[in-house]
Amino acid sequence: MTTLISIRSLKKYFPIHEGFLSKNTKTVKAVEGVSLDIGHGEILGLVGESGCGKTTLGRMSINLIKPTSGEIIFDGVDILKLDNQALKALRPKMQIIFQDPFGSLNPRFTVERIIGEAMMVHGLAERSNLRSKVTEIMQKVGLPNSFINRYPHEFSGGQRQRIGIARALSLNPRYLVCDEPVSALDVSIQAQIINLLQELQEKESISILFISHDLNVVKHLSHRTAVMYLGQIVETAPTKILNKNAAHPYTRALLAAKPSTNPKESRDHIPLRGDVPSPLNPPAGCYFHTRCPEATDRCKTERPTTFQLEERHTVQCHLYN
């Protein structure tokens, strides 16, 4: 598989100013030196708990948030070095679907305008053929044509998420960031949207960064999975291998914590202790050592580097190095 998007040592630090006129600033290290590759037509799952930086990483990867440092090579071009005009020309190739289907659609626009606006902006449709182009995309995502003149408040969560998907697909993107697209939906609707994403991905062979905290959904959908903890990628592997042979203690804890839907499966693991440390004041050494059941003295002082376990299986942990 050839690489479509390649992220190199990407960092994002948010400064926090304390008090009026105060020079005393702290930084939240939301993303700390992340490197990732996403292949053509690959679905990469990105999992982690809230506050670990997965949304920041996803938005940076399409330049919605400017990184502090690092490189994002999209199809051979570093998108961080482009001027606004060149970036605009590239925008249709990179799209995003948001988590909240209620907040991400303009309540004053009809479905036609929500889906069609970007096509007009990028010159992919004229006023004369807009309607036919919009209905074509609506059919693709399973929305009846009769919805075209309606407003977002008239729809349920699942239908709104379909509108969000239609809007993203209207520009024929090659790379799509899905930021928790199903976590606001009920189980029965979740399955509909997952199936839709899977179908569309297979048909159009889009590369997807699928951000989720639901390990079952990621396992079902993604070819490869990256696990994030406090701004760092701690493990990446093909999804099947990750679920069978998770190497990082954090990945193993996440998998164990996920309640199985088989009542016969016993729950004999010990829950992970403590909370995720604040990214304002992360611990020294390995960020996970405060909660890690296998931490050694080395973990408390020395930050682990990324270690290649097997082909395409990397882990950031002293246990393997």
Place this chain on the structure above:
Amino acid sequence: MPTRPPLLNIENLTTSFYTNDTVVQAVRGVNLHVNQAEILAIVGESGCGKSVTALSILRLISMPPGRFDSGQIKFNNHDLLSLSEADMQKVRGNDISMIFQEPMTSLNPIFTIGDQIGEAITQHQSATGAEARKQTLELLHKVSIPSPEIRIDQYPHELSGGMKQRVMIAIAIACRPALLIADEPTTALDVTIQDQILSLLSSLKEDSEMSILLITHNLGIVAQFADRVNVMYSGKIVEEATVDSLFENPMHPYTRGLLNSLPKDDSELKLESISGAVPHPAFLPKGCAFHPRCKDAIPRCQQQPPLTNTTKENTHKVACWLYEEGGEDPQ
């Protein structure tokens, strides 16, 4: 099988909301019971009436617009719906207590957590401030909050989400209630924290023989933590069974649909989703509320709401015409 009578027995409960132009029946003739020292789960999608059922038990529904149209809620053989407000206040927090979904907004931001836990104790027991503080420290210890001596004087904003939910649990168990209602206790929390909270709840149940009514939409939590389960759809219980029986042999098409829409461990096949969406409670379809989405619907489903059938072993109940006399098992 339990020999003691059920701790809580709800019979034919209907809770409605009367607005200017419509009547919304959020709970429509629900029958359920919670045995002593068991975890009963109510599972269903948003808007199915599971939270309204829980709030009805504690009579926390604001009236108007809410109203109990019919039914009895028997707790230790006393009907909670016929108690005076003053007597009901003695039940709340003392015999039955509740933890909510949002630990972030369920605590009062201007009181320390020690004050808030202590309030539950002084309200219901004749304890002095010093005694209450001592008990509060014990409770914080019991719900595994690290360094309770420091935490007791902190405010909610100084605690993480998981920690706040532990404080909520401490308040709820302060008076050793016989029944704890947990309404989506872990939905707002991360998986590793969810794991901690659920382990804590089940160990509390083991230690104190408390019963728990666990409301959730997560079938994984049901499978791992509950003893029995009720599946709710559009204000009705559609299936009731022990957890093993439900996951082994789901009977109602809705339950089957829910289980099939979950990503399976070892399958890359497409998920079987339930088509359509949950109907609006003010505009429910005639007959069985699930029939417009049901793959196995028969003409009768459009006409009459189904009756509840009991299997021979008397533990697995289902409200579906497919299992009526003469009906066929769709499998």
